[in-house]
Amino acid sequence: xxxxxxxxxxxxxxxxxxxxxxxxxxxxxxxxxxxxxxxxxxxxxxxxxxxxxxxxxxxxxxxxxxxxxxxxxxxxxxxxxxxxxxxxxxxxxxxxxxxxxxxxxxxxxxxxxxxxxxxxxxxxxxxxxxxxxxxxxxxxxxxxxxxxxxxxxxxxxxxxxxxxxxxxxxxxxxxxxxxxxxxxxxxxxxxxxxxxxxxxxxxxxxxxxxxxxxxxxxxxxxxxxxxxxxxxxxxxxxxxxxxxxxxxxxxxxxxxxxxxxxxxxxxxxxxxxxxxxxxxxxxxxxxxxxxxxxxxxxxxxxxxxxxxxxxxxxxxxxxxxxxxxxxxxxxxxxxxxxxxxxxxxxxxxxxxxxxxxxxxxxxxxxxxxxxxxxxxxxxxxxxxxxxxxxxxxxxxxxxxxxxxxxxxxxxxxxxxxxxxxxxxxxxxxxxxxxxxxxxxxxxxxxxxxxxxxxxxxxxxxxxxxxxxxxxxxxxxxxxxxxxxxxxxxxxxxxxxxxxxxxxxxxxxxxxxxxxxxxxxxxxxxxxxxxxxxxxxxxxxxxxxxxxxxxxxxxxxxxxxxxxxxxxxxxxxxxxxxxxxxxxxxxxxxxxxxxxxxxxxxxxxxxxxxxxxxxxxxxxxxxxxxxxxxxxxxxxxxxxxxxxxxxxxxxxxxxxxxx
Numbered sequence: 071x072x073x074x075x076x077x078x079x080x081x082x083x084x085x086x087x088x089x090x091x092x093x094x095x096x097x098x099x100x101x102x103x104x105x106x107x108x109x110x111x112x113x114x115x116x117x118x119x120x121x122x123x124x125x126x127x128x129x130x131x132x133x134x135x136x137x138x139x140x141x142x143x144x145x146x147x148x149x150x151x152x153x154x155x156x157x158x159x160x161x162x163x164x165x166x167x168x169x170x171x172x173x174x175x176x177x178x179x180x181x182x183x184x185x186x187x188x189x190x191x192x193x194x195x196x197x198x199x200x201x202x203x204x205x206x207x208x209x210x211x212x213x214x215x216x217x218x219x220x221x222x223x224x225x226x227x228x229x230x231x232x233x234x235x236x237x238x239x240x241x242x243x244x245x246x247x248x249x250x251x252x253x254x255x256x257x258x259x260x261x262x263x264x265x266x267x268x269x270x271x272x273x274x275x276x277x278x279x280x281x282x283x284x285x286x287x288x289x290x291x292x293x294x295x296x297x298x299x300x301x302x303x304x305x306x307x308x309x310x311x312x313x314x315x316x317x318x319x320x321x322x323x324x325x326x327x328x329x330x331x332x333x334x335x336x337x338x339x340x341x342x343x344x345x346x347x348x349x350x351x352x353x354x355x356x357x358x359x360x361x362x363x364x365x366x367x368x369x370x371x372x373x374x375x376x377x378x379x380x381x382x383x384x385x386x387x388x389x390x391x392x393x394x395x396x397x398x399x400x401x402x403x404x405x406x407x408x409x410x411x412x413x414x415x416x417x418x419x420x421x422x423x424x425x426x427x428x429x430x431x432x433x434x435x436x437x438x439x440x441x442x443x444x445x446x447x448x449x450x451x452x453x454x455x456x457x458x459x460x461x462x463x464x465x466x467x468x469x470x471x472x473x474x475x476x477x478x479x480x481x482x483x484x485x486x487x488x489x490x491x492x493x494x495x496x497x498x499x500x501x502x503x504x505x506x507x508x509x510x511x512x513x514x515x516x517x518x519x520x521x522x523x524x525x526x527x528x529x530x531x532x533x534x535x536x537x538x539x540x541x542x543x544x545x546x547x548x549x550x551x552x553x554x555x556x557x558x559x560x561x562x563x564x565x566x567x568x569x570x571x572x573x574x575x576x577x578x579x580x581x582x583x584x585x586x587x588x589x590x591x592x593x594x595x596x597x598x599x600x601x602x603x604x605x606x607x608x609x610x611x612x613x614x615x616x617x618x619x620x621x622x623x624x625x626x627x628x629x630x631x632x633x634x635x636x637x638x639x640x641x642x643x644x645x646x647x648x649x650x651x652x653x654x655x656x657x658x659x660x661x662x663x664x665x666x667x668x669x670x671x672x673x674x675x676x677x678x679x680x681x682x683x684x685x686x687x688x689x690x691x692x693x694x695x696x697x698x699x700x701x702x703x704x705x706x707x708x709x710x711x712x713x714x715x716x717x718x719x720x721x722x723x724x725x726x727x728x
Contacts, residue, residue, distance in 0.1 A: 161477020245404025251440025
């Protein structure tokens, strides 16, 4: 409709009559059990995984069930030689990255270096069978390694009691796997969604900063170092030992760090040369090992890995420690590291799946991650997930399926069986350089700047996570960031936006008068929109806010000399749900409006809201004639009353016309 004050009485009548026959219907009642079933289904089974089993014979159902839990059975019949060629190249490429990274990250976790190779063997085979991503390359990660070292190191010193520390690491990995698998089996993957993008950016950046600073131990050739992860403790430990700094180690570390960064820069500039960056870590290890071997640098302050025993993963199931003195520690470590590894692994998997236009099942991924960590804890492995750097190399190398993980595992197996003695003279400083180069890529300052420009609160969450990790510890940073994210959700629910709507000239469209400068108030009518569900947390606020809107509108009308306010229209399009407190709030608002001599109309309430208003008898009190399908129809009816019944009761006149 056009400007409200310029319409004739006939036009108001036509507008009213056109909408009077379209009434807002009350949805048919549904049994409580059915409603609860639908709610639980949307919460835990939004993808409806059972739909494929309908109307299938028993043998087909069995096959579909096996394919659901073991996706390799679904795609392996279509596997071709062309796929294998691509996966072979990808697998060998990521193995060249997995071997030095595995050794480096195991040292970061204060575990024997050989465990890094073990963790790239068994878990990769498990994921190839159970994982749903074609591009994810599984293995150890720096952040998870640091987190495990930080949490376990508070209770057990890995230098003074390495055996106990090792057993607790295996046990923590077991609980990580149990936690991840339970989330997938019970369809609780939405819990991970509480880790917002801003939280992950800040947490990863903070953890990467801490990891980089801790590598100063290897770069400077220090033998004793703090187990704390905050920047103050780390820098104090570094500068309190200036007399023990080894310039030979520092020079070697800087040279290889420069080489790694240059190779990465070159690969970014020329994506088809991705392999230059991919093989750089292994090339660094080989060059540094040869250099140390021929120069006998280990006798001049360059620390080396030392002996690595040959052979495949020994069983560790008997090493699991369920001592009551440490049970709380390993459970907490398992859950925290499980959440972080899930967030990283699923995010990485989904990112590459989007690039190749296919979908991965988050709950399947959780089960796969859980089973590979459970199997790993029993075969001398520690925490594994899907690291971004390794998966990016796998993607760029042209992988087609999860067979690339099998090829990587076989390459690591060959290394374990025959090549481990070659790593004896590998200097620790080159491992530190590899970690630093990898961690620099996790400090996503561009994403932080983007958050600042788009959403200041998200930037605050990101910054809080970063500062919490860097200046306190990883757990505090994570809890702080999640707490702020949850607080934002609670504030959104507790203090929802309420908007005054106006008419866009020469249309029947109503929009916020603050957003659209040409939106005009309708004389005699206040149109309000509530932009959130109404719950107990915001019911009191909304009642008070609506009262204030009415006061402000009446004051504005008096100042401008416009038509007196007579109708309040609530646009309920954005109210997806309402509880009993919300119903009570609407009832109180109606009484407040009635006492002021005004009338309340509701526009476009949803099915769930209508059902509850009907059951609570609120519709009887309001009168169903005051319900409208659209704001435009509500305005048309109210304008009809304003111009057709100056003396009669508008409600009576309206009811008679209906």
